[in-house]
Amino acid sequence: MDTIAKGAVQVRQGDILLVPCAQIPCTASEQAAEEGRIVLARGETTGHAHAMAADRVRYFREDGTGQAYIRIDGNRPAALAHEEHSSLLVGPGDYRVVRQREYEPAARPRLVHD
Numbered sequence: 001m002d003t004i005a006k007g008a009v010q011v012r013q014g015d016i017l018l019v020p021c022a023q024i025p026c027t028a029s030e031q032a033a034e035e036g037r038i039v040l041a042r043g044e045t046t047g048h049a050h051a052m053a054a055d056r057v058r059y060f061r062e063d064g065t066g067q068a069y070i071r072i073d074g075n076r077p078a079a080l081a082h083e084e085h086s087s088l089l090v091g092p093g094d095y096r097v098v099r100q101r102e103y104e105p106a107a108r109p110r111l112v113h114d
Contacts, residue, residue, distance in 0.1 A: 070095050
């Protein structure tokens with residue numbers, strides 16, 4: 001079953017957090033879709049992916065920082081899907097894509113992998 005994330009709210013699915021932003025930086029360049037979908041993160045262990053259909057979703061990476069952004073066009077939400085999580089419907093707008101990190105004292109933070 002899909003859950004709708006309404007308005008400009010943060011959306012979390014597993015190790016991905018979408019944070020609404022006023023605009024995508026002009027230093028970010030649009031990235032190509034992969035076989036008709038936008039992949040926000042791919043699990044290193046399982047190969048599962050946090051992904052959205054590319055029909056109304058555009059993916060950007062900022063030069064230099066590597067920070068990722070998405071833009072959902074139109075007036076309907078788009079589904080954020082993953083094989084191990086319920087799909088979420090994310091409202092139109094611009095979002096910064098944040099990967100969750102794990103912290104261990106005296107160690108460097110590391111990315112969480114589904």
